[in-house]
Amino acid sequence: xxxxxxxxxxxxxxxxxxxAAAAVAEFVGRSGMSEEAAFGIDMAxxxxxTNAVLHGNRQDEEKTVDLTLKSSPDALEISVHDQGPGFNPxxxxxxxxxENILKTSGRGIFFMRxxxxxxxxxxxxxxxxxVRMVKRR
Amino acid sequence: xxxxxxxxRQAGDVTVLDMSGKITIGEGSVALRTAIxxxxxxxxxxxxxxxxxxxxxxxxxxxxxxxxxxxxxxxGGQLKLLNLTQKLQDLLTITxxxxxxxxxxxxxxxxxxxx
Numbered sequence: 001x002x003x004x005x006x007x008x009x010x011x012x013x014x015x016x017x018x019x020a021a022a023a024v025a026e027f028v029g030r031s032g033m034s035e036e037a038a039f040g041i042d043m044a045x046x047x048x049x050t051n052a053v054l055h056g057n058r059q060d061e062e063k064t065v066d067l068t069l070k071s072s073p074d075a076l077e078i079s080v081h082d083q084g085p086g087f088n089p090x091x092x093x094x095x096x097x098x099e100n101i102l103k104t105s106g107r108g109i110f111f112m113r114x115x116x117x118x119x120x121x122x123x124x125x126x127x128x129x130x131v132r133m134v135k136r137r
Numbered sequence: 138x139x140x141x142x143x144x145x146r147q148a149g150d151v152t153v154l155d156m157s158g159k160i161t162i163g164e165g166s167v168a169l170r171t172a173i174x175x176x177x178x179x180x181x182x183x184x185x186x187x188x189x190x191x192x193x194x195x196x197x198x199x200x201x202x203x204x205x206x207x208x209x210x211x212x213g214g215q216l217k218l219l220n221l222t223q224k225l226q227d228l229l230t231i232t233x234x235x236x237x238x239x240x241x242x243x244x245x246x247x248x249x250x251x252x
Contacts, residue, residue: 014163039224046195050162096233104204107196107232114231 004031008067010049012057012082020049020067024078031071033135040115041076041135047108048080048131056082056129075117075137081130086123141165142190143172151251152181153219153244157190160198169198173205182214183251187244189220199232206238215239219247 006027010016024045028038049065057063066081093100095107112119118134141158154172159165176184186202194202202218209216217239221229229235241247 017162043195046161050195050197096231101233101237102203102207104200104207105196107199110232111196111228 003073004069004071006067006069008069009064010067011061012053012059012063012065013061014053014059016053016065017046017049020065020080021046024067024069027069027071028076031076033076033137037076037135041078044112044115044119044133045078045080047111048078048133051108051131052080052082052084052129055087056084058084073137076135077132078134079130079132081128083128085127086121086129089121141168143168145172145176148185148244148248151183151185151248152176153185153187155187155190157192159193160191160201161193161195162197166197166201169201169205173208177208177212177214182209182212184209184214184216185219185244185247185251186216187219188222188225191222191225194225194228199228199234202238203234215251217241217247217250219244 008020008023010019021042025038025042028041033041052065053059057065063083068079070077089109092109093106095103095110100106112133116133117136120132122130122132124130141156141160141164144155146153146155160169173184206216219241221240226235229238239250241250
């Protein structure tokens with residue numbers, strides 16, 4: 001299997017979530033991941049792009065959400081980059097803690113970590129945040 | 138076609154919403170929120186969500202289910218869920234929300250539970 005890379009640059013709008021998910025689904029389909037893995041990747045990508053649009057770029061259409069998709073024999077790697085100020089993922093409350101179960105938001109990062117094998121964030125000093133997510137084969 | 142279709146019917150004093158499509162950020166979540174707000178304004182507080190046709194839900198959609206549950210409970214009503222797909226059941230399990238919602242696989246059983 002060869003290594004394939006695709007890059008996308010999308011506007012900071014809510015409908016970008018569905019656009020990105022469709023593009024990733026097509027990429028995942030070509031990469032031969034299992035149906036279960038594809039479901040998890042879809043969930044994680046939607047949450048990552050939602051966060052980039054809402055919390056990173058705050059729906060500022062002057063700013064883009066950039067995705068890089070890489071497929072290799074070992075894994076599929078997806079990076080989502082926004083131009084926001086960044087945040088500390090360790091400070092995001094655990095949505096499954098008793099006091100947070102009935103909160104109406106705050107489950108996106110939990111889903112990303114649940115469905116992907118690796119999730120890490122890179123806060124760039126020059127501005128912007130990249131979340132890198134890996135699903136191993 | 139709308140992202141989320143909601144068909145309303147009455148079974149005694151319980152309002153059943155048959156839902157099909159996706160409850161995701163944007164249109165799907167807003168459609169659920171609008172439907173629940175309207176029912177509460179009409180004084181309909183016993184609500185059964187039939188989720189058999191819901192193929193997909195994201196964290197925003199799950200947040201909207203929680204928001205609906207809280208709004209209806211605070212209004213003195215009851216919200217119950219019917220016919221979860223396996224994937225939705227899995228998501229509610231890992232988020233520990235399955236312990237919060239009253240979930241049924243049989244509509245008759247669900248309707249009886251309101252009495």
